[in-house]
Amino acid sequence: MEEKYILTLDIGTSTIRSFIYNSRAETVGKAVDQVILHYPQPGFVEIDPDELWASVVSVVNKSLKDASLSAGQMTAMGISTQRGTFLNWSRKTGKPFHKFITWKDLRADKLVKQWNTSYTWKLFKASAYVLYLILRNKRFKAGSVFKFMNTQTCLRLYWAFQNVPALKTAIQDEDALFGTLDTWLLYKLTGGKVHMTDVSSASATGFYDPFTMQWAGWGITMLKIPRAALPEVVDTAGDHFTSTLPSIWGHPIRIISCMADQTASMWGSCCFDVGDVKLTMGTGTFFNINTGGEPHASVSGLYPIVGWRLGNELVYSAEGANNDTASIIKWAQNLGLFNNPEDTADIATSVPDTDGVYFIPAFSGLGPPYNDGTAASGFVGMKPSTTKAHLVRAVLESLAFRTAQLYGCVCNETNYTFNTIRLDGGVSNNDFIAQLVADLTGLRVERPVHVEMSSQGCAHIIGYTLGIWKSKEELKTLRKIDCVFNPRPQMKKAYEVTFLRWQDAVKRMCGWYSAEMTSQATISDSSSNTVTPQNSFKVTGSRKKNGSISK
Structure with missing residues (x-):
């Protein structure tokens, strides 16, 4: 049989990866480049389109060279x-x-706060609740x-309009024309022939309704989003994406999937x-559950998104x-x-505990169960005996604690029986975090040989669509596990008090950037040489300032 090759292009927050797989799902060529992020103002996080395009073209060329193959030998590609x-x-x-406004960007933070506390939005939510009670x-x-959250596209887009x-x-x-990164990339690759996004990317914008599978009417109306600017929403894989321009890599490459x-x-x-x-523990942590053919209506902040759509197969996911x-x-x-x-x-396990120090990982606010964009990051409980x-250890523990909280939200809102967590992402290589996640959730944690699952999954869906791999069961046989972390019940019990105290520390940091404090401090009035009280001292740390610290 003639060998078939699948090219995948994965653009994350910090890296661009191009992998080439053969018919056995083996990597035969790869290349990695860095995404250049720009911070023009505190809280602004941007990507230059020209720089990104140059990197995309270059990284694919490098992966082809690494595989000693040409673009004409590629059966198909996915993004x-x-x-x-x-x-x-x-x-x-x-x-x-303008430049790409990234999901880490906080420029719309003021709008997020205004909309979430506005009478208009409160009325909208109250009306929705009444309709729920009736229907x-x-x-x-x-x-x-x-x-509304900063990570959603909607209010950052509204900011751009203004x-x-x-x-x-x-x-x-x-x-x-509006588009998330996938839409623009398809537009560039096809020479402007395609203005599309798939259902999985559309559902993450905040104004695509996963329940009706349409751009949300309220988003179009309330946020004044021009419908004519929106891309067509299509299946996650198929022939609708057409092919790349032959001038880019010397030969057209058929695009089968974008997700x-x-x-x-x-x-x-x-x-x-x-x-x-x-x-997935990468730039952020994403806990996803396959919820089948129905979107999950969450009350704690789990996000109902579309997993994928392939013809008649529509699969949803609940995400924390x-x-x-x-x-x-x-x-x-x-x-x-550390260096x-x-x-x-190893550094974390060199000490038996954190010596009462806790860290809150909230440079971009806190998701479920807090859903607080005004929370602050910080260490709590440092003392003279505190060491690096x-x-x-406090930093690593906090990442496992947040994962345990996401899992708690899932358990409270669903009736599924969970046995295993399938781990991926760069941070999953940390044995301390992986083991602690297993201990706190009580679930078996599996880490694959290759933790960059986005590229692997992209190849899977292309091969499945083209019939290179005949079934999902066959795809399961291609999955290779490197390490398994089994839960240790005694460790979960040992962490009970630590976890509770950490949660108390988190509560102290919630609302930090919206807090108003009153001070009765007195200062000396230099002009009159008298002492006058100063009232309503306001803590003005903005979310943007916090965002700049995280950079």
């Missing part, structure tokens, strides 16, 4: 991308109106607790059955997220707590 990162560009010229429709239940003059004009002239990175990760981890769980994971490790490294992230597990090892 997986970070979600929530978006761009607006001209329909006529293809020129962007018992899960869609309205989800709407009654919906909360603050980018050229975009305002283009909207009036119907010259604006969100967490969907790709679910395919890589073979989470095909209802109740299957995968845990903690937005800071690898970014926390990188920050701690820059702070000088190499690979050493952190204690701080490192």
Whole structure:
């Protein structure tokens, strides 16, 4: 048989990866490049489209060279991308109106707070709850607790409409096209023939309704999003994506799939059955459960998203997220707590505990069960006896604690029986965190040989669609486990008090950036030489300032 080759392009928050797989799902070529992030103002996190495009072209060329293959030998390619990162560009010229505004960006934080506390939004949620009581429709239940977050696209897009003059004009002239990163990449790869996004990426924007599988009417109306600018929403895999321009890599490559990175990760981890769980610990932590043919209406902040759609097969996922994971490790490294992230597990186990120190990982706020975008990061409980090892252990423990909380939300809201967590992402290589996750959840944790599951999953869905692999059961046989972490019940009990005290520390940091404090401190009035009271001292630390610290 003629060998078939699958090219995958995975664009994450910090890296761009291009892998080439053969018919046995073996890697025959690969290349990695860095995503260049720009921070023009505190809290602003951007990607330059031209820089990203140059990196995409280059990294694919390098992977082809590594495999000693040409673009003409590729059977097909697929794309997986970070979600929530978006761009607006001209329909006529293809020129962007601004840089990519990434999912880590906090420029719309003020709008997020305003909308969540507005009477308009409270009325919307109250109306949704009344409709739920009458109709018992899960869609309205989800709407009654919906909360805007910085990671969603909607209010950052609304910010762009208000603050980018050229975009305002283009909207009036119907010259604006909107797209998340996947949409723009498809547009570029096909020379402007395709303006599409798949259901998994659309559902992560915050204004695509997974219950009706349409762009949400309330989002179009309330946020004044021009419907004409929105991309067509299509299946996760199929022939609709067409092919790349031959001029890019010397030969057209057929594009079979384009999807969100967490969907790709679910395919890589073979989470095909209802109740299957995968845990991605990359830049952020994403806990996903396959919920089958119905979206999950959450009350604690789990996000109902579309996993994938392939013809008549529509699969949903419930997702709990903690937005800071690898970014926390990188920050701690820059702070000088350690030189190499690979050493952190050994550093953590060099001390028996944290000596009463706790860390709150909230540079981008806290997700479920807090859903607090105004929470702050910080160490609590430091004392003269605190060492770097204690701080490192506190950081690692906090990431496992947040995962345990996400799992708790899942257990409270679903009736699934869980036995195994399928782990992936760069931070999953940390044995201390992986074992502690197993201990706290009481579940078996499986770590694969290759932890970058987005690329693997992208190859899986392409091969499955093309018939290279005949069934999902066959895909399961391709999955290779490197290490299994079994729960230790005695350790869960040993951590009970620590976990409770950590949760108390978290509560103290919640609402930090929206707090108002009253001080009765007195200061000397230099002009009159009298002492006057100063009232209503306000703590003004903004979410943007906090965001700049995380960089």
